[in-house]
Amino acid sequence: MLLDYGTLRIIWWALLxxxxxxxxxxxxxxxxxxxxxxxxxxxxxxxxxxLNSVGPVWEGNQVWFILGGGAAFAAWxxxxxxxxxxxxxxxxxxxxxxxxxxxxxxxxxxxESETWRRSRDWGLFFSGLVPSLLFGVAFGNLLLGAPxxxxxxxxxxxxxxxxxxxxxxALLCGLVSVAMLAMQDASYLAMKxxxxxxxxxxxxxxxAAIVLILAFAIAGVWxxxxxxxxxxxxxxxxxxxxxxxxxxVAAETGGWLANYRAAPxxxxxxxxxFAGAVVAALALWRRAPGAAFVSSSFSVAGxxxxxxxxxxPFLMPSSTRPDHSLAIWDSSSSQSTLTIMLxxxxxxxxxxxxYTSWVFYVLRGAVTEEAIERKDDYYY
Amino acid sequence: MLGxxxxxxxxxxxxxxxxxxxHAREQIENGLLAYKWLAAQGEAPAAGVPKALETPMSNLxxxxxxxxxxxxxxxxxxxxxxxxxxxxxxDVPVLFWSFRVMVALGFYxxxxxxxxxxxxxxxxxxxxxFLRIAVISLPLPRIAAELGxxxxxxxxxxxxxxGVMPTFVGVSNVPAxxxxxxxxxxxxFYTTLALVDLLLIVKYVRLGPEPDEETLHRLAASPVxxx
Numbered sequence: 001m002l003l004d005y006g007t008l009r010i011i012w013w014a015l016l017x018x019x020x021x022x023x024x025x026x027x028x029x030x031x032x033x034x035x036x037x038x039x040x041x042x043x044x045x046x047x048x049x050x051l052n053s054v055g056p057v058w059e060g061n062q063v064w065f066i067l068g069g070g071a072a073f074a075a076w077x078x079x080x081x082x083x084x085x086x087x088x089x090x091x092x093x094x095x096x097x098x099x100x101x102x103x104x105x106x107x108x109x110x111x112e113s114e115t116w117r118r119s120r121d122w123g124l125f126f127s128g129l130v131p132s133l134l135f136g137v138a139f140g141n142l143l144l145g146a147p148x149x150x151x152x153x154x155x156x157x158x159x160x161x162x163x164x165x166x167x168x169x170a171l172l173c174g175l176v177s178v179a180m181l182a183m184q185d186a187s188y189l190a191m192k193x194x195x196x197x198x199x200x201x202x203x204x205x206x207x208a209a210i211v212l213i214l215a216f217a218i219a220g221v222w223x224x225x226x227x228x229x230x231x232x233x234x235x236x237x238x239x240x241x242x243x244x245x246x247x248x249v250a251a252e253t254g255g256w257l258a259n260y261r262a263a264p265x266x267x268x269x270x271x272x273x274f275a276g277a278v279v280a281a282l283a284l285w286r287r288a289p290g291a292a293f294v295s296s297s298f299s300v301a302g303x304x305x306x307x308x309x310x311x312x313p314f315l316m317p318s319s320t321r322p323d324h325s326l327a328i329w330d331s332s333s334s335q336s337t338l339t340i341m342l343x344x345x346x347x348x349x350x351x352x353x354x355y356t357s358w359v360f361y362v363l364r365g366a367v368t369e370e371a372i373e374r375k376d377d378y379y380y
Numbered sequence: 381m382l383g384x385x386x387x388x389x390x391x392x393x394x395x396x397x398x399x400x401x402x403h404a405r406e407q408i409e410n411g412l413l414a415y416k417w418l419a420a421q422g423e424a425p426a427a428g429v430p431k432a433l434e435t436p437m438s439n440l441x442x443x444x445x446x447x448x449x450x451x452x453x454x455x456x457x458x459x460x461x462x463x464x465x466x467x468x469x470x471d472v473p474v475l476f477w478s479f480r481v482m483v484a485l486g487f488y489x490x491x492x493x494x495x496x497x498x499x500x501x502x503x504x505x506x507x508x509x510f511l512r513i514a515v516i517s518l519p520l521p522r523i524a525a526e527l528g529x530x531x532x533x534x535x536x537x538x539x540x541x542x543g544v545m546p547t548f549v550g551v552s553n554v555p556a557x558x559x560x561x562x563x564x565x566x567x568x569f570y571t572t573l574a575l576v577d578l579l580l581i582v583k584y585v586r587l588g589p590e591p592d593e594e595t596l597h598r599l600a601a602s603p604v605x606x607x
Contacts, residue, residue, distance in 0.1 A: 085552040
């Protein structure tokens with residue numbers, strides 16, 4: 001084995017974060033297009049500009065979600081089991097949104113009738129809003145801890161339900177997520193359109209960025225004064241067996257900030273989250289969508305990394321049995337699995353990144369109403 | 381099951397099952413040894429598995445088969461072990477027919493596409509009898525896929541991971557109402573989509589296919605068009 005177990009676990013923790021960020025940066029603007037759909041365009045032609053701004057790329061972007069789920073399944077099986085069973089109905093709603101979105105996209109222009117297209121439009125709105133909100137709610141619940149424990153056979157026992165997820169702090173995290181993805185999309189849309197649509201996208205983008213900054217700041221204060229954070233008390237063996245029942249855990253209000261005291265450099269993540277959003281808002285205000293998209297993407301990365309850094313080394317804390325919380329040292333798959341999968345990532349991730357970049361390069365430039373009118377059948 | 385895959389004849393699988401049950405019984409007894417040893421470890425586990433228990437350790441999953449009969453499996457009686465061993469017998473007639481129909485369909489598809497290839501090569505793909513058969517064959521791949529699902533998933537029962545984890549041990553504690561809710565949700569959702577799809581299919585069938593190049597050439601060549 002080239003790498004020891006503990007290092008592999010850190011690498012896979014970072015990879016899971018990177019995949020989530022990749023998903024939020026790319027699929028974020030798909031979800032955003034869906035969310036902004038009832039608001040930005042004012043007529044059917046403009047609606048089709050919105051649809052076609054993501055038309056050729058949404059499918060590839062959505063695969064990042066599957067990749068994230070796949071990485072969790074292969075590298076963090078206990079996390080996969082606990083989150084997919086624990087957030088069962090929430091996951092069902094996310095899936096519903098994910099299925100409804102492509103359907104709304106591809107069916108939109110297939111019929112002329114006004115009710116048809118309106119129902120598709122609101123389908124899109126639902127399919128963008130619900131997953132965006134629930135992703136944030138899920139992260140909020142990770143910080144709050146989820147009600148689960150293990151029996152002696154290491155079988156998972158989950159006590160929560162869907163309404164139990166919708167706690168005030170979690171809903172605030174949902175707002176962070178919705179605002180963040182709306183900002184991400186507004187920047188993207190401003191880049192991919194012109195005239196009236198781009199101007200309106202910029203205005204919505206500025207609002208979304210301001211909401212993001214406020215909500216993210218309130219969430220930070222809340223984490224410091226109102227959320228219980230955990231830390232591992234017993235000695236940690238980074239290469240120990242994957243059994244989450246062998247440690248004991250201390251709980252303390254504001255405990256999630258301990259990592260920033262221990263390693264102040266980690267504060268770069270929330271700083272990036274704020275700075276990226278501020279620059280994105282300014283760039284949108286000055287109608288510089290390219291700069292806005294780049295800084296918005298950095299903001300997205302910063303916000304997600306903040307959640308990861310705060311929780312580290314925990315992946316999924318338990319609120320009912322904190323000792324049973326999943327930490328990266330005790331809930332990974334085996335060393336050989338992590339090694340083989342890392343090899344696959346090293347080979348394939350650059351390929352995926354290369355062709356994704358190539359697709360975006362080929363499709364650069366704005367989608368215009370004239371282009372859609374010229375080749376009606378070609379577009380969504 | 382093994383006899384089935386080897387597809388010797390109708391009566392061999394029934395013969396082959398008896399030794400399989402005897403083997404399963406042995407594995408369950410072995411697995412129980414490992415289970416009892418693990419249960420005795422308690423708070424301070426030993427560093428390694430004793431040499432004598434290395435083989436029984438790989439049969440741990442078989443011991444778990446007893447959990448369906450009684451929770452305190454270390455006290456299982458010989459007749460209960462026999463009962464657990466017999467629970468490994470799959471539903472032979474269902475698997476027998478599912479597998480054969482699936483394979484028959486597979487051969488049928490090969491024949492169909494050989495015919496399609498031949499007709500396409502002779503540029504006679506629009507032969508009416510062939511088109512009729514092609515339309516009738518539309519649901520068959522779905523049926524073959526479902527039968528394959530039955531062979532793989534139903535045929536593996538009572539295991540969710542063969543020899544490692546019985547299905548009833550692998551079930552999560554998600555409440556049944558939630559599972560029902562998601563099932564009904566998907567059912568309603570996909571039914572709506574199917575109806576919408578049907579609407580669109582009817583619309584596009586009514587529009588008809590775009591004329592191919594040959595037809596366009598013919599139309600262009602004829603001096604007076606019909607309209």
